[in-house]
Amino acid sequence: MVDALKRASAKRITVVAPFYGYAxxxxxxxxxxxxxxxxxxxxFKxxxxDRLMCVDLHTSQIQGxxxxxxDHLFALPxxxxxxxxxxxxxNLVIVSPDSGRVRVAERWSELLGGCSIAFIHKTRDPRVPNEATVGKVVGDVKGMTCVVIDDMIDTAGTVTKAVDALIDAGAKxxxxxxxxAVLSGPAVDRLKKSRVSEVVVTNTLPIPEENRFDNLTVLSIAPLLGRAIREVFEDGSVTSLFDGHS
Known part of the structure; x- marks a missing residue:
């Protein structure tokens, strides 16, 4: 499609890719x-x-x-x-699934009034894709409602293990x-069988009907993208969209 637009002498081409593949x-x-x-x-280049617009890249360095x-947008708000x-x-605790996303957990806490933060110590074998060994919960979660945050749910192995670890540690x-919501392979079955109360995702990827289940909530990213596209092409302010505080 980009090639066709280029050959049709488009003045400027912006690729809006809410989910950046292979991130x-x-x-x-x-x-x-x-x-x-x-x-x-x-x-793409x-x-x-000429320009990319993405939502919640796996790592910010991909922009380089x-x-x-x-334009790196955030679904955080x-x-x-x-x-x-x-x-x-x-009675809320924001839980990072590993130490690498603690800074994201801090931004969640800031937007939710300064609630507590915890994280789960885990290790990953680079030879085994989509699998991680979940260790102990670092932080007090007893009697609390925990929100496990991540940029994506692929096979759901890590997040469902995190749910078990938190419940076993006393989370309400x-x-x-x-x-x-990549939801590949056994993801849907794992989430259905897990002890999670609710799974909240956005529609950066289409979710077929067969991958939907009772406690899955899908939020629309369209207003965020619409505002970003308008501001970019009308030379407006997009700062709040890029820092995740809008």
């Missing part, structure tokens, strides 16, 4: 592995794209792979507004909140 392959975990996130950026402007309206914020109930 987790942003570095080499072992020798002789591709950096597919960089390859995707190169393909070679085809003729594309030779041109990258959308997710926090929904979760904040459903729970008692005084657990909500999973993620931007991208």
């Amino acid at each position: 987790r392959q942003d570095k080499k975990h072992r020798g002789r592995e591709p950096i597919s996130a960089r390859l995707m950026a190169d393909l 070679t085809a003729g794209a 792979f594309f030779d041109g402007p990258v 959308l997710l926090t507004n929904y979760v904040g309206s459903k729970v008692d914020r005084k 109930d657990v909500i999973i909140a993620a931007t991208h």
Whole structure:
């Protein structure tokens, strides 16, 4: 499509890709592995794209792979507004599924009035994709409502193990909140069988009817994208959209 637009003499081409494919392959975990996130950026540029617009990249460094402007939007306000309206914020703990997303958990806490934060210590074998070993919960979650946050749910192995770890540590109930619902392989079955109270995602990816279940909530990302597109093309202010505070 980008190539067709370029050959039709389009003045400017912006690719709106709410979910950036291969985002987790942003570095080499072992020798002789591709950096597919960089390859995707190169393909967009070679085809003729001038600008990218994405939502919740797996790592912010991916913005540097594309030779041109990258509008990195955040679904954080959308997710926090929904979760904040459903729970008692005084008994809320934001849980990072690993130490690497603690800063995101801090932003959640800030938007939800300074609630507590915890994280789960986990290890991952680079030779085994989509699998992680969940260790202990770091932080007090006893009697609390926990919100496990992540950028995506792929096979749901890590998040469902996190739910079990939190419940076993005394959590009252657990909500999973993620931007991208990949839901590949056994994900839906794992989530249905887990002890999670609710799974909250956005529609950055289409979710077929067979992958929907009773406690799945899908929030629309359309207003965020619509506002960003309008502001970018009308030379308006997009700062709040990029820092996740709008």
